[in-house]
Amino acid sequence: MGEPVVQVLGGATLADRSKDALAVAFVALLLGIPMVGLTTVDQGGTLQVATRWPILAAFVLAVFAGRLVLRYLADRLGERRVRRERSLTSSDQRRTAGGRRMIVRVGWLAFIGALLLPIAFSDNRYVVDTATTVLIYVMLGWGLNVVVGLAGLLDLGHVAFYAVGAYAYALLSTQFGWGFWVALPVAGLIAAGFGLIIGWPSLRLRGDYLAIVTLGFGEIIRVILINWTEFSGGPNGITSIPRPTFFGLPFKPPSDEPTFASFFGLEFSPVHRIVFLYYVILVLCVLTNVFVTRLRRLPVGRAWEAVREDEIACKALGINVTNVKLSAFVLGAMLGGVAGVFFAARQGFISPESFTFNESAIILAIVVLGGMGSQLGVVLASLVLVLLPELGRDFAEYRMLLFGTAMILIMIWKPGGILSKREPTLRHAREEGRP
Amino acid sequence: MSERQPLLAVDRLTMRFGGLTAIDDLSLDVHTGRITAVIGPNGAGKTTLFNCMTGFYKPTVGSVRLNHPQRGTLALEALASHQVARAAQVVRTFQNIRLFPKMTVLENLIVAQHNPLQEASRFSLAGLLGLPSYRRAETQAVEKAVRWLTRLGLIDKADLAAGDLPYGTQRRIEIARALCVDPILLCLDEPAAGLNPRESAELNALLQSLVRDDGLSILLIEHDMNVVMNVSDHICVLNYGRKIAEGTPEAIRTNPSVIQAYLGEEEDERYDGDKGAAR
Ligand SMILES: Nc1ncnc2c1ncn2[C@@H]1O[C@H](COP(=O)(O)OP(=O)(O)OP(=O)(O)O)[C@@H](O)[C@H]1O
Ligand SMILES: [Mg+2]
Numbered sequence: 081m082g083e084p085v086v087q088v089l090g091g092a093t094l095a096d097r098s099k100d101a102l103a104v105a106f107v108a109l110l111l112g113i114p115m116v117g118l119t120t121v122d123q124g125g126t127l128q129v130a131t132r133w134p135i136l137a138a139f140v141l142a143v144f145a146g147r148l149v150l151r152y153l154a155d156r157l158g159e160r161r162v163r164r165e166r167s168l169t170s171s172d173q174r175r176t177a178g179g180r181r182m183i184v185r186v187g188w189l190a191f192i193g194a195l196l197l198p199i200a201f202s203d204n205r206y207v208v209d210t211a212t213t214v215l216i217y218v219m220l221g222w223g224l225n226v227v228v229g230l231a232g233l234l235d236l237g238h239v240a241f242y243a244v245g246a247y248a249y250a251l252l253s254t255q256f257g258w259g260f261w262v263a264l265p266v267a268g269l270i271a272a273g274f275g276l277i278i279g280w281p282s283l284r285l286r287g288d289y290l291a292i293v294t295l296g297f298g299e300i301i302r303v304i305l306i307n308w309t310e311f312s313g314g315p316n317g318i319t320s321i322p323r324p325t326f327f328g329l330p331f332k333p334p335s336d337e338p339t340f341a342s343f344f345g346l347e348f349s350p351v352h353r354i355v356f357l358y359y360v361i362l363v364l365c366v367l368t369n370v371f372v373t374r375l376r377r378l379p380v381g382r383a384w385e386a387v388r389e390d391e392i393a394c395k396a397l398g399i400n401v402t403n404v405k406l407s408a409f410v411l412g413a414m415l416g417g418v419a420g421v422f423f424a425a426r427q428g429f430i431s432p433e434s435f436t437f438n439e440s441a442i443i444l445a446i447v448v449l450g451g452m453g454s455q456l457g458v459v460l461a462s463l464v465l466v467l468l469p470e471l472g473r474d475f476a477e478y479r480m481l482l483f484g485t486a487m488i489l490i491m492i493w494k495p496g497g498i499l500s501k502r503e504p505t506l507r508h509a510r511e512e513g514r515p
Numbered sequence: 516m517s518e519r520q521p522l523l524a525v526d527r528l529t530m531r532f533g534g535l536t537a538i539d540d541l542s543l544d545v546h547t548g549r550i551t552a553v554i555g556p557n558g559a560g561k562t563t564l565f566n567c568m569t570g571f572y573k574p575t576v577g578s579v580r581l582n583h584p585q586r587g588t589l590a591l592e593a594l595a596s597h598q599v600a601r602a603a604q605v606v607r608t609f610q611n612i613r614l615f616p617k618m619t620v621l622e623n624l625i626v627a628q629h630n631p632l633q634e635a636s637r638f639s640l641a642g643l644l645g646l647p648s649y650r651r652a653e654t655q656a657v658e659k660a661v662r663w664l665t666r667l668g669l670i671d672k673a674d675l676a677a678g679d680l681p682y683g684t685q686r687r688i689e690i691a692r693a694l695c696v697d698p699i700l701l702c703l704d705e706p707a708a709g710l711n712p713r714e715s716a717e718l719n720a721l722l723q724s725l726v727r728d729d730g731l732s733i734l735l736i737e738h739d740m741n742v743v744m745n746v747s748d749h750i751c752v753l754n755y756g757r758k759i760a761e762g763t764p765e766a767i768r769t770n771p772s773v774i775q776a777y778l779g780e781e782e783d784e785r786y787d788g789d790k791g792a793a794r
């Protein structure tokens with residue numbers, strides 16, 4: 081069966097490719113005559129049409145050559161994919177087991193790297209700060225991954241729950257003096273409550289409605305935050321949000337009360353707080369990962385994936401699809417809220433500007449790019465999506481271009497996301513080399 | 516034929532889609548411990564009957580009563596589709612196979628045991644903590660799945676993604692998965708479609724053993740006359756939504772109006788039956 085496919089691909093001869101490139105070059109010529117070939121010049125106050133045939137020729141030639149190269153690369157990629165699929169159907173259990181062990185190993189390496197990072201870069205505030213940002217996105221990605229990756233629900237307004245968590249903490253701490261660790265679960269529950277309110281009516285409708293409702297909800301939350309000045313401070317946001325303390329010891333310059341630095345007899349340094357914040361989000365991330373990974377192996381988790389795969393089959397097996405979807409959606413909302421609390425505590429200042437649709441789009445891109453449902457994929461995608469714009473800072477105006485190109489390349493190279501292989505939640509055959 | 520109470524009684528069922536009457540005043544009894552077949556030309560309304568019985572469609576008129584041995588009489592037409600499987604233990608398969616393609620075969624069968632497992636996991640708390648009560652429930656679920664997989668000759672496929680397997684195998688997986696729900700009435704929509712002769716002979720044997728050894732009752736939609744005539748105790752023939760004949764395989768084989776309906780169909784274009792259930 082595979083034979084003819086390869087032949088068609090391999091059969092794209094130079095002649096075929098040239099013909100195709102010629103056709104494209106012809107289109108370029110047609111478009112190029114008015115756009116490149118002709119131009120107007122100002123000759124003593126009057127506009128005259130001038131011709132630029134050499135430039136047009138170069139343009140058409142460039143299109144021809146570019147198309148030739150592009151086709152060649154696309155064919156090669158296609159051949160590789162066919163070959164890979166072939167080798168997969170001759171499915172070799174040992175190889176997939178090896179791949180799985182490799183993923184586990186990479187995961188542990190990433191974790192150890194994350195643990196050691198602030199020690200290695202203790203004098204570099206920027207690195208630790210950026211790593212903290214990456215971890216916030218990892219946490220947001222893992223939350224949304226439950227909703228989009230596992231349960232297959234399209235949530236376009238995840239940022240709303242992030243905002244709810246952030247504002248819940250900001251208000252609880254500035255108005256009522258709640259501490260970070262007490263407010264954390266409460267704000268998470270408030271976000272979950274919003275998830276319930278939004279999800280309960282819209283999840284009984286067809287899939288597309290949820291996307292619209294969440295998109296709308298994201299905007300509504302932001303608009304409310306901007307306009308309800310007495311409540312949320314309006315566009316000015318909320319300032320001087322208390323930072324988390326180290327078991328009651330604040331990170332402050334020396335004063336009368338004991339501080340983190342004075343208690344441990346250290347010299348005060350602003351880096352302490354940054355490193356501490358980093359470890360706080362790392363702990364939150366680890367907890368989230370353990371929680372979500374375990375849930376995936378439980379009946380709820382399997383039901384999430386089953387609903388993603390075939391809702392009708394689920395109903396026929398006696399599964400209450402609405403409840404299953406709701407549990408995924410509410411859990412995602414809660415994790416988003418927790419990430420929001422951390423965000424507010426880290427920044428010390430929040431305003432509606434931090435919670436635009438753009439943010440939802442980035443989180444969604446992290447999940448899709450990482451490979452729907454893959455925990456490690458989310459980490460890799462967060463690294464790419466946070467670090468690329470950071471690295472791109474030197475190129476200022478080309479930043480978005482770089483970002484876009486990278487996204488396109490990844491999607492061509494790995495259409496299912498960086499890590500698209502699904503790990504079964506339980507298996508019949510015991511594998512050798514596994515407890 | 517005994518005059519016992521039927522397991523399932525379809526009473527004067529009508530289902531209309533706009534101007535089209537897919538089922539027209541249909542009454543039908545399904546008895547315990549029997550294989551009842553519903554046959555008829557393409558578009559006769561067979562799948563629609565299943566959809567009305569299992570909560571996917573709300574019938575325009577009529578009722579579907581299930582006399583559950585423990586739970587009394589249940590009105591299936593008033594139940595939501597998941598309640599039909601859960602409370603009434605009436606479980607169906609689909610004409611166009613509906614597996615969870617990316618999940619493994621074993622996982623497919625474990626998902627079918629979601630309700631008991633979810634209860635054992637106590638809103639996932641017992642599960643998250645890994646309490647023994649939950650672990651035991653999970654082990655039992657796997658054992659049940661393995662039992663059915665072995666019985667249907669699927670055990671060597673347990674850890675493979677269900678969607679990657681051949682068509683005939685997928686059909687058997689769907690049946691195995693339905694069996695994991697512990698049905699008292701199993702409704703199969705064209706289980707022999709796309710099977711080769713050897714596979715369909717195996718299917719015959721399986722259906723008979725399910726009734727004989729496991730005390731199931733089966734309602735079967737099928738075009739493959741080898742299957743229908745060999746295994747059915749009772750056959751009901753539909754044409755344009757109406758019941759045109761009913762009886763034993765011998766009686767149906769020689770019934771003139773059945774022959775007429777089937778011969779008439781030969782001239783028509785074959786109807787493509789891949790519609791699936793409503794959302
Ligand atoms: N949801 C629906 N909306 C409109 N018409 C429908 C719907 N479902 C079924 N029908 C129509 O009802 C009639 C009966 O369809 P049904 O699927 O029950 O036939 P069937 O007997 O299962 O045929 P086949 O042997 O091809 O599977 C057909 O004319 C079909 O087009
Ligand atoms: Mg049908």
